[in-house]
Amino acid sequence: MELTLNHFLFVSGILFAIGLSGVLLRRNLIVIFMCLELMLAAANLTLVAFSRFNLQDGQPDYDGHVLLFFIITVAAAEVAVGLAIIVALFRNRETTDVTKINSMKF
Amino acid sequence: MTFLFYIFAAFALIGGIGVVVYRNPVSSAFSMILSFLGLAALFIQLNAYLVGVLQILVYAGAIMVLFLFIIMLINVEDEEKRRFPFFSFLGAGGIAVAFIALLAVVLKRFAPGEATIPKLTALEGPGTSDTHQVGELLFSTYWFPIQIVAILLLVATVGVVVLSKKELK
Secondary structure, eight states, rough: OOOOOOHHHHHHHHHHHHHHHHHHHHHHHHHHHHHHHHHHHHHHHHHHHHHHSOTTTTTTHHHHHHHHHHHHHHHHHHHHHHHHHHHHHHHHOOOOOOOTOOSOOO | OOHHHHHHHHHHHHHOOOOOOOOOOHHHHHHHHHHHHHHHHHHHHHHOOOHHIIIIIIIIIIIHHHHHHHHHSSSOOOSSSSSOOOHHHHHHHHHHHHHHHHHHHHHHGGGGOOOOOOOOOOOOTTTHHHHHHHHHHHTTTTHHHHHHHHHHHHHHHHHHHHSSSSOOO
16 A cells, blocks of 8 residues: 555644643643643644645755744753743642642742 | 555554553653654655654754653652543543544545655755755745744743742742
């Protein structure tokens, strides 16, 4: 069977769904954050697949790659800030369990 | 081609499932690395060499090391024993299955999705690699967004330093 665009979109969608279920299921803040990153990376696969299947002068559509470059940069910045927030939270509450972080002010 | 696609897609998906089901965050982080390596291989299969390498360097390298570092810094052990409550398991699994079913229905009716991978015209000589092409786009058409990203990184750096201070004022 030949590979089609749908193959890549489907893998990307399944990976996104796995990340989503992880965000809903897990209680550890760090693992929830990892699942968020997984969802972001799954969306990247969609971008690359569309750029490869939409040829411009016989080459992949490089605009998609540029967008992906920006997404990776933003994800790196987001991880740095998010982990700093988690560390600050841990310093205050001594826990990373989201069920124990249930007051608006501390 | 097809064979490799299935292998690396399985890598990515099994890694993703591992992130969700492992109770120990360190195991989660390592299966996440597996997932990212599989994704990078899929990128390379789609002729996105620069992006595939970036995925390995930035995601599997820098970001996951940061995650592991934080996991080691704040020791998380006490929540390993607890089982997942039945209803949250049902909810998360149900939403994921519903999402995949919806996606399958949509993709079945998505006519452009039936296209097979189109052939690239082979280019010869310097300046034809995808790294070169992406770099040229970044510093010509997209010169303004890349300045914004530079500022974003600066803001993130300053923000992290402020957040890591002992006393937040």
